[in-house]
Amino acid sequence: MRDFSNDHSALALNTATLGHNVEGHGAGWSPEQVIDACAEMGLGGIVFWRREIGNRAPQIGEHARKAGLKVAGLCRTPFVVGPLAPQPRQAMLDDFEASIDMAVGLGADVLTIVVGGVEPGTKGLRESLGRVAETVARMATVAASRHVRLALEPLHPVYGGDRSCLVTLKDANDLCDLIGHPAVGIAVDVYHVWWDTTLPQELKRAGKDRLLGYHLCDWLADTLDVLLDRGMMGDGVADLKAIRQAVEAAGYRGLCEVEIFSAQDWWKRPPREVLLTCIERFRTVC
Amino acid sequence: MRDFSNDHSALALNTATLGHNVEGHGAGWSPEQVIDACAEMGLGGIVFWRREIGNRAPQIGEHARKAGLKVAGLCRTPFVVGPLAPQPRQAMLDDFEASIDMAVGLGADVLTIVVGGVEPGTKGLRESLGRVAETVARMATVAASRHVRLALEPLHPVYGGDRSCLVTLKDANDLCDLIGHPAVGIAVDVYHVWWDTTLPQELKRAGKDRLLGYHLCDWLADTLDVLLDRGMMGDGVADLKAIRQAVEAAGYRGLCEVEIFSAQDWWKRPPREVLLTCIERFRTVC
Numbered sequence: 001m002r003d004f005s006n007d008h009s010a011l012a013l014n015t016a017t018l019g020h021n022v023e024g025h026g027a028g029w030s031p032e033q034v035i036d037a038c039a040e041m042g043l044g045g046i047v048f049w050r051r052e053i054g055n056r057a058p059q060i061g062e063h064a065r066k067a068g069l070k071v072a073g074l075c076r077t078p079f080v081v082g083p084l085a086p087q088p089r090q091a092m093l094d095d096f097e098a099s100i101d102m103a104v105g106l107g108a109d110v111l112t113i114v115v116g117g118v119e120p121g122t123k124g125l126r127e128s129l130g131r132v133a134e135t136v137a138r139m140a141t142v143a144a145s146r147h148v149r150l151a152l153e154p155l156h157p158v159y160g161g162d163r164s165c166l167v168t169l170k171d172a173n174d175l176c177d178l179i180g181h182p183a184v185g186i187a188v189d190v191y192h193v194w195w196d197t198t199l200p201q202e203l204k205r206a207g208k209d210r211l212l213g214y215h216l217c218d219w220l221a222d223t224l225d226v227l228l229d230r231g232m233m234g235d236g237v238a239d240l241k242a243i244r245q246a247v248e249a250a251g252y253r254g255l256c257e258v259e260i261f262s263a264q265d266w267w268k269r270p271p272r273e274v275l276l277t278c279i280e281r282f283r284t285v286c
Numbered sequence: 287m288r289d290f291s292n293d294h295s296a297l298a299l300n301t302a303t304l305g306h307n308v309e310g311h312g313a314g315w316s317p318e319q320v321i322d323a324c325a326e327m328g329l330g331g332i333v334f335w336r337r338e339i340g341n342r343a344p345q346i347g348e349h350a351r352k353a354g355l356k357v358a359g360l361c362r363t364p365f366v367v368g369p370l371a372p373q374p375r376q377a378m379l380d381d382f383e384a385s386i387d388m389a390v391g392l393g394a395d396v397l398t399i400v401v402g403g404v405e406p407g408t409k410g411l412r413e414s415l416g417r418v419a420e421t422v423a424r425m426a427t428v429a430a431s432r433h434v435r436l437a438l439e440p441l442h443p444v445y446g447g448d449r450s451c452l453v454t455l456k457d458a459n460d461l462c463d464l465i466g467h468p469a470v471g472i473a474v475d476v477y478h479v480w481w482d483t484t485l486p487q488e489l490k491r492a493g494k495d496r497l498l499g500y501h502l503c504d505w506l507a508d509t510l511d512v513l514l515d516r517g518m519m520g521d522g523v524a525d526l527k528a529i530r531q532a533v534e535a536a537g538y539r540g541l542c543e544v545e546i547f548s549a550q551d552w553w554k555r556p557p558r559e560v561l562l563t564c565i566e567r568f569r570t571v572c
Contacts, residue, residue, distance in 0.1 A: 083507055117507060117523070124525030125483060158444040160481040161507035161523050167481050174483075195446040195453050197411060197460075221369055221403060221447035226512065237403070237447050239410030 001245050002253070004283055011282045012045030012072045013038050014215065014259035018274060019267035021049035021075070022228075027271050031060045034271070039067035041275055045255045047073040050102055057105025064106075071108040072255045073151070073187075073213060074099065079116030080135045081128045083162055096139050103148045110212050111143065112151045112187055117162040128165035129175060137179045144183035151187035151212040152176065158226045169193055169202040176210055188247060189215035189259065191230055194238035200246040208251025216240070216286055217260045228263040232277060234285035244286060256286065287531050288539070290569055297568045298331030298358045299324050300501065300545035304560060305553035307335035307361070308514075313557050317346045320557070325353035327561055331541040333359040336388055343391025350393075357394040358541045359437070359473075359499060360385065365402030366421045367414045369448055382425050389434045396498050397429065398437045398473055403448040414451035415461060423465045430469035437473035437498040438462065444512045455479055455488040462496055474533060475501035475545065477516055480524035486532040494537025502526070502572055503546045514549040518563060520571035530572060542572065 019026025046069045064071050078095040079085040086092040103111040119128045143150050154172045155164035172186045218236030223229050258278045266274050305312025332355045350357050364381040365371040372378040389397040405414045429436050440458045441450035458472045504522030509515050544564045552560050
C-alpha cells in the first residue's frame with residue numbers, strides 16, 4: 001500500500017468538496033482560483049463538474065496543466081435512465097455526447113457516469129440496468145474515438161429509486177462484462193460502497209484496467225441527509241485504510257479524489273481550511 | 287407461487303403500519319382494537335412492538351388468538367451494538383432477555399433483532415458483526431429454551447452507521463453460519479433488500495428453515511425520509527412479485543407482514559382505509 005503519510009501528491013480535489021457544483025453553496029471561487037489554491041498546496045489533480053466549465057473547457061484545462069495539476073476527470077454524463085433522465089432519449093444522447101466533448105476540451109481522460117434510477121413503468125433494477133448497458137455500449141464507441149474513458153459509478157443503494165439503478169460494485173462488474181468495451185470502467189467511491197463486505201473480491205475482479213477512479217469522503221454514523229451530509233475522512237465509520245488497501249491490492253495506483261457534499265458543514269467553511277483539512281486527513285487516516 | 291388474488295389469509299399486520307410504535311402518530315387504537323379490526327377484515331396474523339404491550343402480553347396474545355389471529359412476531363430486541371445500544375452491556379443483555387420474555391407472554395414464536403450500528407471507536411462492519419455474533423449466540427440458548435426463535439433482520443445499507451451493521455442478506459447468512467444455532471434465522475423485508483441483485487441466490491442459501499419472516503411495503507422512487515417515508519405496496523419501484531417468487535422458491539410459506547412507516551401519508555389516514563388498501567394491494571401487486 002502506498003505511504004501517504006508525508007506525501008499528498010496523489011490527492012485530487014473534486015470541486016464538489018468546495019460546494020462548487022451546487023447553486024448557492026461554497027465560496028464562489030472561479031475554477032482558476034480553485035486550481036491555483038490546489039496547486040499551491042501541492043495536490044496532484046482536480047475533477048470538475050460541467051456547470052463550472054461553461055464553454056471555457058480548453059482554457060480551464062490548460063490553466064490546470066500549467067499549474068501542475070492533472071485534470072483527473074469530469075462529472076458527469078446525464079442520467080441515462082430513470083425518472084430524472086433527459087427526455088426524449090435523443091436529448092439524453094446529445095447531452096451525453098456534449099459531456100464527452102467537454103471532457104475532451106478539458107483534457108480529462110475519464111468521464112463519470114451516474115446511470116439514473118428505475119425506469120418509470122418498470123419494477124426492480126434489471127430492466128433499467130439493461131437499458132444502461134445498451135446506451136453505454138453505444139456511447140463507449142464515441143468516447144473511445146476521442147480518447148475518453150467512461151467510469152460507471154455505483155451509488156449507494158439509497159439512491160436506487162431515482163439516481164442510480166447501479167448500486168453495487170458487483171453489478172458494475174457485471175455491467176462491464178456485459179458491455180465488454182475497453183473504454184468502459186468503474187469509479188469506486190467510499191461513500192457508496194463502504195458497507196459492502198464483498199468489496200475486496202469485487203475490486204480484485206475489477207482489476208487495474210477497469211478501476212478508473214477512487215473517491216474519498218466518509219459516512220457519518222448519524223447522517224442527516226443522504227445527499228448533502230457526507231463526512232470528512234476520519235469523521236465517520238468507513239474503514240478507509242482497509243478500503244484503500246483492497247483498492248490497491250486490485251492494482252489501482254491512480255489519484256485519490258476527495259469528494260465531500262456537505263451543505264451544513266464543510267461548504268460553509270473557508271476553502272483553504274477545507275483543503276488543509278483534506279490534506280491532513282489524507283496523510284493520516286486514508 | 288401462492289395465489290393471493292382472492293385470498294389474504296396469509297397477510298399479517300405489523301402495527302407500525304398504523305403508526306402505533308411511534309409516539310404521537312397513528313389513530314391511537316388499543317392493541318385490542320387493532321386485533322379486532324384485523325380479524326374482522328380477514329387477516330391471518332399480527333406483529334406487535336414492545337411499547338404497545340406494557341405488562342399485558344398474555345392478555346393481548348390471548349385476545350389475538352381468540353380473534354383468530356396468529357401473533358406472528360414481536361419487534362424487537364434492543365440494539366446489540368453501535369451508538370444506540372443500551373449501556374452498559376449488561377443492561378442490553380437484560381433488555382434482550384426482557385424482549386424474549388415478552389415474546390413468550392404474547393405467544394409469539396419469532397422475535398426480531400435489529401442489530402445496531404458500528405461500534406463506537408471502530409471502523410467498518412467487521413468488528414461490530416463479530417460482537418453481534420457473540421451476543422446472539424449467547425441469547426439463542428435462552429430463546430431456544432423458551433421456544434422463541436430469533437430473526438436477524440438485515441436493514442438497508444443506509445442504516446449501516448447507527449442502526450444496523452447487518453445490511454445484506456448475504457451477511458445475515460454468514461452470521462447464521464457463524465452462530466450455528468437452530469433458534470437463529472432471518473427476516474427479509476423488501477424495503478431493505480429490494481435493490482440487491484444477489485437476493486435469489488441468498489434466499490435459496492437461507493432456505494426454508496432459516497427464513498422466519500417476510501415483510502412487505504415498497505421503496506418510493508423519491509423517498510423523502512429513509513426512516514418514515516416507506517411506500518404502500520405498488521406505489522414504489524420494488525419488484526414485489528419477483529421478490530416473493532424468490533422467497534417462495536426458497537421454501538417460505540409463512541405469513542406476509544405488511545410494515546409501513548409513513549409519517550406524512552399512511553399514518554395520517556383512518557386505520558380502516560389503511561387496512562383495506564393493504565388487502566387490495568396484497569391481492570393485486572404482491
